[in-house]
Amino acid sequence: MRVKSKIWLETEDQKIIFSDGRRDLLRAIEELGSIHRAAQQMGMSYRAAWGKIKASEERLGFHLVATSAGGPRGGGAVLTEEGRSFLDKYEKFKAEANTAVDALFRSHFPDGRP
Amino acid sequence: MRVKSKIWLETEDQKIIFSDGRRDLLRAIEELGSIHRAAQQMGMSYRAAWGKIKASEERLGFHLVATSAGGPRGGGAVLTEEGRSFLDKYEKFKAEANTAVDALFRSHFPDGRP
DNA sequence: TCTCGTTATGTCTGGTTAGGCATAACTAGC
DNA sequence: GCTAGTTATGCCTAACCAGACATAACGAGA
Numbered sequence: 001m002r003v004k005s006k007i008w009l010e011t012e013d014q015k016i017i018f019s020d021g022r023r024d025l026l027r028a029i030e031e032l033g034s035i036h037r038a039a040q041q042m043g044m045s046y047r048a049a050w051g052k053i054k055a056s057e058e059r060l061g062f063h064l065v066a067t068s069a070g071g072p073r074g075g076g077a078v079l080t081e082e083g084r085s086f087l088d089k090y091e092k093f094k095a096e097a098n099t100a101v102d103a104l105f106r107s108h109f110p111d112g113r114p
Numbered sequence: 115m116r117v118k119s120k121i122w123l124e125t126e127d128q129k130i131i132f133s134d135g136r137r138d139l140l141r142a143i144e145e146l147g148s149i150h151r152a153a154q155q156m157g158m159s160y161r162a163a164w165g166k167i168k169a170s171e172e173r174l175g176f177h178l179v180a181t182s183a184g185g186p187r188g189g190g191a192v193l194t195e196e197g198r199s200f201l202d203k204y205e206k207f208k209a210e211a212n213t214a215v216d217a218l219f220r221s222h223f224p225d226g227r228p
Numbered sequence: 229t230c231t232c233g234t235t236a237t238g239t240c241t242g243g244t245t246a247g248g249c250a251t252a253a254c255t256a257g258c
Numbered sequence: 259g260c261t262a263g264t265t266a267t268g269c270c271t272a273a274c275c276a277g278a279c280a281t282a283a284c285g286a287g288a
Contacts, residue, residue, distance in 0.1 A: 001131060007119040007215060009228075017115060017228070036264060048247050050266070060228050067265060070255025074263025086228050093222040100214040101121060108207040114123075114131070114174050114200050150234055162277050164236070181235060184285030188233025 001112055003105040007097050009090070017059045018090055022052050026079060026087055029065060035077045060086070115226055117219040121211050123204070131173045132204055136166050140193060140201055143179060149191045174200070 008019035028038035039049035057064050064083035069075040079087070122133035142152035153163035171178050178197035183189040193201070 001123055001125065003121065004124050005119060005121040005211075007117065009115055010118050011115065034264070044246095045248055046265085047249080047267085051247085054266090062228075068255090069253070069263090069265040071264085072256050072258090072262080075254075075265055076263095077265080089222055089228075093218060096222075097119075097215050097218050100218065101211050104207060104211050104214065108203055108210075114176075114203075148234070158276095159278055160235085161237085161279080165277085168236090182285090183233095183235040183283070185234085186232080186286050186288090189235055189284075190233095191235080 001109065001114060003101060003109075005098065005101050007094060011059055015059055016055070018056055018086075020094070022056055023087065023090060023094075025049055025052060026064060026083065029077055030079050030084070033076045033078060035065070035067070036074075038077075115223065115228060117215060117223075119212065119215050121208060125173055129173055130169070132170055132200075134208070136170055137201065137204060137208075139163055139166060140178060140197065143191055144193050144198075147190045147192060149179070149181070150188075152191075 006019070009017040011017060025038060025042060028041050029035055032038050032041065035049055035053070036046050039046045042049065053064060062082045063080050064086070065077045066080050067075065067077040120133070123131040125131060139152060139156060142155050143149055146152050146155065149163055149167070150160050153160045156163065167178060176196045177194050178200070179191045180194050181189065181191040
């Protein structure tokens with residue numbers, strides 16, 4: 001038996017603002033400089049990746065990635081300053097939350113059994 | 115913006131052992147002495163309630179409720195000793211976990227904004 | 229032996245949601 | 259102006275999962 005937790009940020013009306021999948025996606029974009037290649041690496045379609053980013057940006061109220069289409073390499077995407085800073089905050093929060101939940105689980109179920 | 119968390123117990127192969135919905139259901143059974151009436155109160159069908167309990171019991175390895183069918187009142191269900199004790203442990207763990215996550219959220223996003 | 233409200237369980241469907249398909253638009257370099 | 263690889267977006271479908279429907283069985287009391 002193990003504890004599983006999903007912790008995410010959402011709006012008042014239950015719309016997902018940000019969660020771990022999107023964090024991974026942004027990290028891949030930061031690394032690869034392109035939504036398209038980030039999506040490939042994550043094993044999802046460009047369409048799916050773009051949709052998630054778009055939804056997050058709309059609900060956050062600012063841009064996470066700055067994009068450009070066209071040119072010899074087709075274009076590309078990089079994280080905005082706000083995007084990077086938000087991502088950092090999110091990761092710190094998530095890491096601490098996961099640690100806390102795991103510690104509590106072990107304290108209440110020391111041997112991992114019900 | 116607010117934090118939302120789902121924290122539950124599962125088996126190694128991702129099957130849900132116990133979560134908040136089942137906790138509510140067991141509390142209702144404890145109060146009403148019947149799966150049927152508990153389901154009604156929760157606004158779900160008997161079938162759904164019974165299925166959840168059955169699945170949890172199978173994965174926990176012990177009975178949560180003791181049932182009897184037939185008789186003038188049709189039968190009924192009460193929590194087993196093990197069921198009650200597990201439920202208490204679960205609730206304590208969940209309460210502390212929720213408190214911890216909320217506190218961390220407030221410390222990282224003090225004004226509730228990204 | 230009949231009744232009544234419950235437990236017990238197989239089967240089916242409908243709604244939600246994630247993701248794919250298809251297509252348009254963009255632009256630096258050749 | 260053609261090319262190539264990307265961004266941008268509407269639309270459709272498939273898979274999953276929760277829950278409803280239907281039905282059998284149960285048994286103390288009248």
